[in-house]
Amino acid sequence: MKPIVDPTATTGPVVSAAAAARIRKQISEAVSAGAKLEIPAGTFPLDKDGSTFVGPQVLTNVTHDMSITVLASS
Secondary structure, rough: OOOOOOOOOOOOOOHHHHHHHHHHHHHHHHOOOOOOOOOOOOOOOOOOOOOOOOOOEEEEOOOOOHHHHOOOHH
16 A cells, blocks of 8 residues: 655654544544534544544533543553
């Protein structure tokens, strides 16, 4: 598979598919708990299950008890 290279890109993949899955889970849990996605799902075609790319996201209505607010230690 040929790597996708975009010289105008300002973001890239996260360290692993597991890390991407963890980030997606935190976003999903935050939305389920009342946070709102401000960037529509599907905006970034490379952001899909199994990939290491997680598109930028803005969440509003986030509270301090949501897992997305906790810094990862690993």
